[in-house]
Amino acid sequence: MPSMTNRFMGIALEEARAAGARGEVPVGAVLVMDGTVIASAGNRTRAENDVTAHAEVAVIREAAGKLGQERLTGADLYVTLEPCTLCAAAISFARIRRLYYGAEDPKGGAVDNGVRFFAQPTCHHAPDVYSGISGVEAAEILKEFFAERR
């Protein structure tokens, strides 16, 4: 269902913009279960002084807390940027069913770039991956953020 995909990624893009407005690297994520948004968040590494407070980890933590379960089997995760190694591992451990991401990240990504975490024999659960969802818009938000900082 492309329209649902766009709607959920739209929420992730809003979270990315809000993160940028707070001075955080503008990446946003949404966790969906049975067509319902369970959690949405942007990066919070600066606000929380926590290098692991990436948007993906934030929504996994929040959703697991809300649902009262460690694993999020059947959940779909939408994120504006290709997940890094840390987040790819968290996505795998959480048993996320599908991963939808926006822009590729050749410098820090770990799904289609870098270590390609889900393709390794040490990875015991890999989600179905859909890339390039609103990728141009997601990349533009990041580009503008870093251009303003120069």
Ligand SMILES: [Zn+2]
């Ligand atoms: Zn990450």
